Amino acid sequence: MTATASERTLRGGSWVGRSVQRREDPRLLTGSGRFLDDITLPGMLHAQFVRSTVAAGSVTALSLDAARAMRGVRGVFAARDLGLTGIIAGLDRPLTEFRPTEMPVLAQDRVRYVGEPLAIAVADDAYLVEDALELVEVEYEVGAAITSIPGALAEGAPLVHDEVPANTFLDVSMFDTEGVDQAFAEAAVVVDVQCSTGRQNALPIETRGALAYWDARDEQLIIYTCSQVPHQVRTVAARSLGLDERKIRVVVPDMGGGFGIKCVVGREEIAVAAAALRLKRPVKWIEDRRDALTASFLAREQHYDAKAAFDADGTLLALQADVLCDMGAYSCYPFTAGIEPLMASAEMPGVYQLPAYRVRGRAITSNKAPTAPYRGVSRPQYVMVIERLMERAARELGMDAVELRRRNLITVFPYTGINNITYDPGSYLESLNLCEQVLQDEGWYEYQAEAAQQGRHVGIGYSCFSERTGYGSAAFAARKMDVVPGFDISEIKMDTSGTVVVTTGTLSHGQSHETTMAQIVADKLGLDINQVKIVQGDTDRITYGFGSFASRSITIGGSAVSLAAVKLGDKLLEIAAHLLDTHIDNVRLGEGRVELVDEPGTGLDYRAIAEVAHLRAQLLPKGVEPGLAATASFDVNGDGTFSNATHGAVVELHPGTGKVEILRYYCVEDCGVAINPKVVDGQARGGIAQGIAGALFEEVTYDANGQPLVASFIDYRVPTACEIPDVGISHLETPCLFTESGAKGAGEGGTIGAPAAVLNAVNDGLRHTGVELNDTPIHPHVVAAALATATATAREDSPA
Amino acid sequence: MSEKVLIELTVNGVEHELVVEPRRTLVDALRHDLRLTGTHVGCEHGVCGACTVLVDGQPARACLMFAVQAEGREVRTVESLAEPDGTLSDLQQCFADNHGLQCGFCTPGFLMLAEGFLAEEPSPTREQVREVVSSNYCRCTGYQTIIDSISACAAQRCGGAAKEGAQ
Numbered sequence: 001m002t003a004t005a006s007e008r009t010l011r012g013g014s015w016v017g018r019s020v021q022r023r024e025d026p027r028l029l030t031g032s033g034r035f036l037d038d039i040t041l042p043g044m045l046h047a048q049f050v051r052s053t054v055a056a057g058s059v060t061a062l063s064l065d066a067a068r069a070m071r072g073v074r075g076v077f078a079a080r081d082l083g084l085t086g087i088i089a090g091l092d093r094p095l096t097e098f099r100p101t102e103m104p105v106l107a108q109d110r111v112r113y114v115g116e117p118l119a120i121a122v123a124d125d126a127y128l129v130e131d132a133l134e135l136v137e138v139e140y141e142v143g144a145a146i147t148s149i150p151g152a153l154a155e156g157a158p159l160v161h162d163e164v165p166a167n168t169f170l171d172v173s174m175f176d177t178e179g180v181d182q183a184f185a186e187a188a189v190v191v192d193v194q195c196s197t198g199r200q201n202a203l204p205i206e207t208r209g210a211l212a213y214w215d216a217r218d219e220q221l222i223i224y225t226c227s228q229v230p231h232q233v234r235t236v237a238a239r240s241l242g243l244d245e246r247k248i249r250v251v252v253p254d255m256g257g258g259f260g261i262k263c264v265v266g267r268e269e270i271a272v273a274a275a276a277l278r279l280k281r282p283v284k285w286i287e288d289r290r291d292a293l294t295a296s297f298l299a300r301e302q303h304y305d306a307k308a309a310f311d312a313d314g315t316l317l318a319l320q321a322d323v324l325c326d327m328g329a330y331s332c333y334p335f336t337a338g339i340e341p342l343m344a345s346a347e348m349p350g351v352y353q354l355p356a357y358r359v360r361g362r363a364i365t366s367n368k369a370p371t372a373p374y375r376g377v378s379r380p381q382y383v384m385v386i387e388r389l390m391e392r393a394a395r396e397l398g399m400d401a402v403e404l405r406r407r408n409l410i411t412v413f414p415y416t417g418i419n420n421i422t423y424d425p426g427s428y429l430e431s432l433n434l435c436e437q438v439l440q441d442e443g444w445y446e447y448q449a450e451a452a453q454q455g456r457h458v459g460i461g462y463s464c465f466s467e468r469t470g471y472g473s474a475a476f477a478a479r480k481m482d483v484v485p486g487f488d489i490s491e492i493k494m495d496t497s498g499t500v501v502v503t504t505g506t507l508s509h510g511q512s513h514e515t516t517m518a519q520i521v522a523d524k525l526g527l528d529i530n531q532v533k534i535v536q537g538d539t540d541r542i543t544y545g546f547g548s549f550a551s552r553s554i555t556i557g558g559s560a561v562s563l564a565a566v567k568l569g570d571k572l573l574e575i576a577a578h579l580l581d582t583h584i585d586n587v588r589l590g591e592g593r594v595e596l597v598d599e600p601g602t603g604l605d606y607r608a609i610a611e612v613a614h615l616r617a618q619l620l621p622k623g624v625e626p627g628l629a630a631t632a633s634f635d636v637n638g639d640g641t642f643s644n645a646t647h648g649a650v651v652e653l654h655p656g657t658g659k660v661e662i663l664r665y666y667c668v669e670d671c672g673v674a675i676n677p678k679v680v681d682g683q684a685r686g687g688i689a690q691g692i693a694g695a696l697f698e699e700v701t702y703d704a705n706g707q708p709l710v711a712s713f714i715d716y717r718v719p720t721a722c723e724i725p726d727v728g729i730s731h732l733e734t735p736c737l738f739t740e741s742g743a744k745g746a747g748e749g750g751t752i753g754a755p756a757a758v759l760n761a762v763n764d765g766l767r768h769t770g771v772e773l774n775d776t777p778i779h780p781h782v783v784a785a786a787l788a789t790a791t792a793t794a795r796e797d798s799p800a
Numbered sequence: 801m802s803e804k805v806l807i808e809l810t811v812n813g814v815e816h817e818l819v820v821e822p823r824r825t826l827v828d829a830l831r832h833d834l835r836l837t838g839t840h841v842g843c844e845h846g847v848c849g850a851c852t853v854l855v856d857g858q859p860a861r862a863c864l865m866f867a868v869q870a871e872g873r874e875v876r877t878v879e880s881l882a883e884p885d886g887t888l889s890d891l892q893q894c895f896a897d898n899h900g901l902q903c904g905f906c907t908p909g910f911l912m913l914a915e916g917f918l919a920e921e922p923s924p925t926r927e928q929v930r931e932v933v934s935s936n937y938c939r940c941t942g943y944q945t946i947i948d949s950i951s952a953c954a955a956q957r958c959g960g961a962a963k964e965g966a967q
Contacts (some may be wrong), residue, residue, distance in 0.1 A: 024904065025895070025896040028907055029882075029895055029901065030878065030879065030888070031836070031879045033838075035905060037841065038831075040832070045817050109802040127821065127824070173930075203939055204838070204903070205848060205850055205938070206842070207842075214875045254903075254904065256904070256905025256906075259939070288844060289845065346940035408879045449917070507935075509903055649931070682899050682940070685941060685944055686939070687947070714846065718848075720933075721930045721933040721943035723936040724943050729941060
């Protein structure tokens with residue numbers, strides 16, 4: 001009975017909820033971290049990829065001989081040389097809904113985007129291998145490139161994949177409930193929006209990479225890689241190379257950010273492994289920034305056509321949406337091209353009570369770099385759409401937009417929506433009220449009014465949302481994924497010193513798992529966090545895991561860690577009670593010891609118990625196995641956990657330049673119990689920065705031939721400290737019903753809320769112009785043009 | 801490109817002789833020839849600042865300098881900041897105290913940028929710190945806590961200096 005064991009940890013509770021200093025920091029601050037490119041092995045070679053320079057067409061000649069003949073070059077391998085099985089990401093859906101496609105590890109004849117790898121070159125030195133690439137000659141028969149959603153869907157458009165009709169990977173009409181048409185017919189107000197979001201780069205500062213070698217002693221292929229999903233890399237590598245999984249060990253060292261694009265399996269990792277096997281030498285590939293910008297997994301490009309019906313008092317009656325996602329050239333493994341439209345379709349109703357819903361979601365293929373999940377996954381977009389609809393309805397009805405939201409928010413929990421999802425309790429209304437209150441108390445409404453008097457353009461905007469975090473098996477199974485990444489397994493071992501090592505199948509790339517997971521374990525066992533070692537990112541040391549994405553680490557991974565610790569605690573209690581010659585009900589876990597309930601500070605310390613368990617097993621109670629280890633797994637019971645937040649932004653729009661300056665940004669968030677509030681704040685602020693980046697700055701563009709127009713940081717506008725404002729944060733705490741700690745996920749919310757809040761604020765600032773913006777990034781010239789039109793109109797209107 | 805050059809440079813107070821191709825960047829020489837892997841490579845075109853080191857006390861992009869350009873000069877990397885026993889410097893401790901890092905990949909660049917900046921401007925305003933911090937990219941923190949960390953370090957140092965002055 002886990003609950004009983006938890007109750008026995010009477011002195012627990014001193015770590016969770018505290019902003020404990022990060023245990024990762026000393027090594028990262030002194031340059032002692034170990035990132036992928038820090039690893040050097042004897043005899044190591046360096047690899048880079050020959051990549052397609054055309055977006056669509058076929059390769060008619062690939063001349064590798066000159067490169068192969070170059071001094072210091074150890075091998076140049078094309079698809080035919082390696083003969084690898086391609087990567088297929090599937091959904092268990094009929095072909096009318098989903099078209100599985102193969103992503104070859106190296107393209108053979110046909111190329112589908114600029115940057116697609118055609119061959120891998122390997123040389124003694126990282127400089128030499130780049131020299132070798134210059135000697136490769138490729139000839140193409142260039143085809144017409146699909147570079148836009150309308151272009152992909154146009155009648156008679158060329159097909160990116162012959163087996164994908166209408167360039168549509170996925171086409172699912174997930175909901176068409178009763179009453180939609182009637183609601184639109186009878187509504188007092190019907191509003192519609194067309195929203196588009198630009199293609200973005202998640203842009204971890206550490207690019208992707210891999211280092212592979214054959215370890216003869218362990219008879220294993222070792223792959224070091226910066227991946228959020230090491231076990232899935234192992235699966236794909238095993239399939240592609242034709243090896244049993246036990247013959248592959250995937251190890252992830254420190255990782256310089258991931259944000260989702262490293263939670264899919266890259267073809268390059270497999271090619272590097274294959275080259276290492278061929279050459280019988282360690283081979284390292286570190287992606288350069290140009291490749292990271294043009295040829296890596298991208299994200300976000302979506303278009304929504306949505307409308308909503310409201311009655312006269314502002315109650316939402318129906319929602320209808322057509323969701324189109326440009327997924328690029330291939331489905332990513334394991335999520336497939338379906339992830340974005342399926343998530344949008346299922347979860348779009350969000351925080352609002354909705355009686356009738358119709359949605360169609362499509363994943364479109366194009367001749368652009370493939371996309372992967374990126375922090376937030378579709379939610380930044382559909383929240384933007386819903387929040388624009390709310391604002392527009394409020395304008396039409398002459399209501400305050402915040403008040404209109406209040407009327408429609410879900411307030412009674414658990415709530416089962418029109419989408420058949422049951423939402424666990426949250427603070428939807430409370431977070432909105434508090435956020436508005438803060439901006440009022442800080443005087444931003446007066447500021448706005450004064451600014452308007454002076455002819456300045458200040459806008460205030462909000463976004464309300466909940467986000468499903470901790471997707472359990474049920475949630476991913478509902479999506480009909482071949483790979484259902486719902487659970488997590490943890491193992492805990494206590495050594496004879498009385499300290500513990502805990503494994504987690506999740507994987508930190510900035511989220512401080514070494515600290516937060518240790519906080520959870522320390523409380524469960526009455527240990528200091530420095531007596532808890534967290535092990536992650538190694539397929540030989542972790543039973544099985546799905547890594548870190550979808551804010552699953554603390555919700556699912558943290559719950560597994562917690563359960564494993566409780567199990568170990570039970571064993572410690574059982575052994576100690578026997579050694580103390582008392583009943584188990586008379587003992588409890590104290591600080592580093594099992595003590596008698598009636599006599600705090602007495603009993604046996606863990607070291608003494610652990611010594612018996614390992615060194616003098618004859619003293620153990622009958623039937624108790626020697627050693628101190630426990631394993632536990634956890635899956636979410638229910639439809640998932642739902643964190644929620646309200647974001648508020650105050651912006652000033654500058655005439656002439658069109659600059660959108662963020663004067664104030666405030667966030668009220670509720671992720672249940674915060675294990676480490678400082679870490680949660682960090683996740684919120686970092687996420688908001690990436691959301692603002694999407695709202696105002698970043699976009700990967702292509703020309704009509706599919707040539708990427710973004711190949712360096714000169715072309716891609718990454719916001720710096722001068723563009724990202726300080727962010728105020730308030731926390732509400734609605735403990736989660738479905739997790740061991742009461743925590744909900746906290747990784748993505750910032751990114752989800754920011755685009756809508758900023759866009760609404762900009763539109764509030766443009767209110768007097770009659771111009772309404774619904775696309776991101778919001779380009780300065782568009783804002784400048786809107787303000788100029790308004791100024792000209794005002795001049796014409798004013799008496800001479 | 802096989803022609804190599806012998807250079808001498810001082811890194812973190814230690815003199816080194818290196819044989820490098822003229823095209824070898826300083827960051828590659830530091831990381832791969834001297835095995836000082838604390839300095840990171842983020843973009844190789846001088847924008848992200850992950851490779852920032854001090855060259856004769858001034859912050860410099862080690863990806864934009866060739867190793868041969870460091871001939872006879874003094875280079876400081878992140879490995880120079882902490883005490884030999886691992887005790888963090890005041891600046892590093894401020895980053896830890898203020899959650900000024902998450903994944904930690906860009907962090908050495910920000911530390912060396914701040915180290916050089918604070919030597920030049922010991923008591924900056926928060927806006928001055930923000931402007932300097934905008935030299936480098938961070939993808940995790942939203943920058944606020946990096947600005948907090950550097951501002952806190954500056955305040956501490958000034959407080960310390962004031963105390964010394966009073967004695």
